[in-house]
Amino acid sequence: MRKRKLPTDQEVTDGGTIKQKIFTYDAMFNTNYSHMEDYRRREDLVYQSTVRLPEVRISDNGPYECHVGIYDRATREKVVLASGNVFLTVMSPPNNISVVAENTPAPFSRYQAQNFTLVCTAKGGKPAPSVYFKRDGELIEVISYTQASTNEQGGGSAGVRGARPLISRDLDDTKLQRSLSLLDPEGRSPRLYTESPQRVHTQGQQAHEPSPATEVIPETVVSREFPRWVHSTDPLYYFSHTHLPQSDGSVVVQARLTWTLNPQLDNDALFSCEVKHPALSMPMQTEVTLAAPKGPKLLMSPTRAKVGDTVRITVQGFQNEVFPEPLFTWTRVGSRLLDGSTEREGRELILERVPAELNGSMYRCTAQNPLGSTDTHTRLIVFENPSMMKNTQNQNNGASRMDMLGLTWMALVLTVTVELT
Numbered sequence: 001m002r003k004r005k006l007p008t009d010q011e012v013t014d015g016g017t018i019k020q021k022i023f024t025y026d027a028m029f030n031t032n033y034s035h036m037e038d039y040r041r042r043e044d045l046v047y048q049s050t051v052r053l054p055e056v057r058i059s060d061n062g063p064y065e066c067h068v069g070i071y072d073r074a075t076r077e078k079v080v081l082a083s084g085n086v087f088l089t090v091m092s093p094p095n096n097i098s099v100v101a102e103n104t105p106a107p108f109s110r111y112q113a114q115n116f117t118l119v120c121t122a123k124g125g126k127p128a129p130s131v132y133f134k135r136d137g138e139l140i141e142v143i144s145y146t147q148a149s150t151n152e153q154g155g156g157s158a159g160v161r162g163a164r165p166l167i168s169r170d171l172d173d174t175k176l177q178r179s180l181s182l183l184d185p186e187g188r189s190p191r192l193y194t195e196s197p198q199r200v201h202t203q204g205q206q207a208h209e210p211s212p213a214t215e216v217i218p219e220t221v222v223s224r225e226f227p228r229w230v231h232s233t234d235p236l237y238y239f240s241h242t243h244l245p246q247s248d249g250s251v252v253v254q255a256r257l258t259w260t261l262n263p264q265l266d267n268d269a270l271f272s273c274e275v276k277h278p279a280l281s282m283p284m285q286t287e288v289t290l291a292a293p294k295g296p297k298l299l300m301s302p303t304r305a306k307v308g309d310t311v312r313i314t315v316q317g318f319q320n321e322v323f324p325e326p327l328f329t330w331t332r333v334g335s336r337l338l339d340g341s342t343e344r345e346g347r348e349l350i351l352e353r354v355p356a357e358l359n360g361s362m363y364r365c366t367a368q369n370p371l372g373s374t375d376t377h378t379r380l381i382v383f384e385n386p387s388m389m390k391n392t393q394n395q396n397n398g399a400s401r402m403d404m405l406g407l408t409w410m411a412l413v414l415t416v417t418v419e420l421t
Contacts, residue, residue: 019065022051058126058249061090092250093279095124097286099271101324102256108263108292108368116261116370118288120273121254128243128251129277136270142239142257235259263371266290292372293326295319296365300378306385311351313363313378326367333362333377351380358382 023034053060065085071077102117122129133140237259244252255273272287297316305311315328330349336342338351338358349363359382366375 025049056090058090058092060088061126061249063087090126090249091277091279092124092126093277094122094129094253094275094284097122097273097275097284099273099286099288104324104369105327106324106370107327108370108373114261114370115258116266117256117258118271118273119254119256120275120286121252122275122284123252124250125253125275125277126250127278128253129275131241131253131255131273131275133237133239133255133257134272134274137272140237140257142237144239146240235262261370263292267292267371288323289321290324290371291320291322293318293320293322293367293369293374295374296367296376298365298376298378300380304383305354305380306383307356308353308385311354311380313349313351313365315347315365315367318367322367322369324369326369329366329368331364331366333364335361354380354382356382356384 063085065083067083069081097120099118099120102119118133120131120133122131237257239255239257241253241255244254246252268289268291270287270289272285274283274285276283296318299314299316301312302309328345328347330344331342337344338354358380361380362377363380364375364377366373
C-alpha cells in the first residue's frame, strides 16, 4: 500500500473558527499550490513546509496551524492526521507622534489664572506605547487622574507623587504689576481641579485698558506685566491618558499634561513628549517651546492703495517661533472698522473699496496667546484714483453738455414764441 503525505499550512482568524488555507504541498508529486489570489498573495512557501512572510504587517498577527495528513491512495481513507500551531505576535512601533496645545488659539490675560494643557498623540503602536513628558530635558513628576469624559483609567489617586519645583528663572520685579488681592489665603496661586481640567478663573478687579486714542503709535509693545499670583515655585502637573483601539490592531494613545500657566516662568520653556515601545531601541521624541508672539510682520497689498481698491493687510510671520497658535485681533485706532464693527479676528484684514476718508487711518493688529500679547500698527495711505477721477470728469462734462443743450433748446423755443407773437 502506497502512502501519500499531504501537508497543508493554514491561517486561523484570531478569536474565531474560520480557517483559511495558504499553501498545500503534495509530497508524492513534489508540487505545491497556493490558495491565495494572486493580488493578495504575500506569503512564500520555501523548503516544502516553511511559510515565509517577507514584510510582516499588523494584520499578520494571530495563530497559524500546520496540518499533515497521511492516507491510503486506493481507498482515500485517512490513516494519520496530525497538526501543530504557533501564535505569531506582531509588534509595531508608533509611526507618528505630535504635540498640540488644547483649546487654542486663546487670549492672554493678566488678571485671570489660566490652566494650560499639552496633548501628545502617538499613533500606530501595537501594543500601546508608554508616553511621558519632560521639561527642559528633565522628567516631570505628575499627579495622575482620570478624566470624567472617558472610560479609560489614567492611574487614579494611587499614582500620585509629589510635584517637583520648576527650574528657577530670573524674575524682574520692576516689571510686575501687583495684584495681591488675587492670592489665596495661603499666598499661593489657585490649583487645578483634578475632576475636570477646565480653566480656573479667580475673581479679581478688572483693570481698564487704555483708550486706543491715547496709545503711542506705531510703536510695538510686548506685554510683560504679570500679577503677583503667578509666582508659584511648586506648580502641580496633572497627567491623564486615553487609549483608542484601531481596526488594524494598533492603539492611538493621547496623553495630557495640565498645569496652571505661569507666563513669567513658562515663556521659552522647552517641553518634550517621549514615547517608549518594545519595538524601539530608543524612545521617539517630539518637542515644542512655549513662546509669546513678538513683532508680527504685516504686509499690505496693494502697497500703493488707490481710492476704490480692495486692501488686504496680512500677518506674514513673527520675529520668533510662536507656540501655541496665536489669536489675531484687528482694530482701527480711534474709530470703527470699515464695516462698522469694533474688531475683527483672523490672520488677514480685508478692506473692500476703500474710500478717500480712510487716508491716514491707523490699524492695530493684536497677536496673543496664553503667554503674552503684542501690538503692531500700520498706517493706510490712500492715493487718488486717476480712472475714477476721469470718469467723474466725464460725468461732469456730460452733465455740462446736457445743461448747454437744454439752455439752447429753451432759447430756440423762446425765439420761436417771440416771432409768432
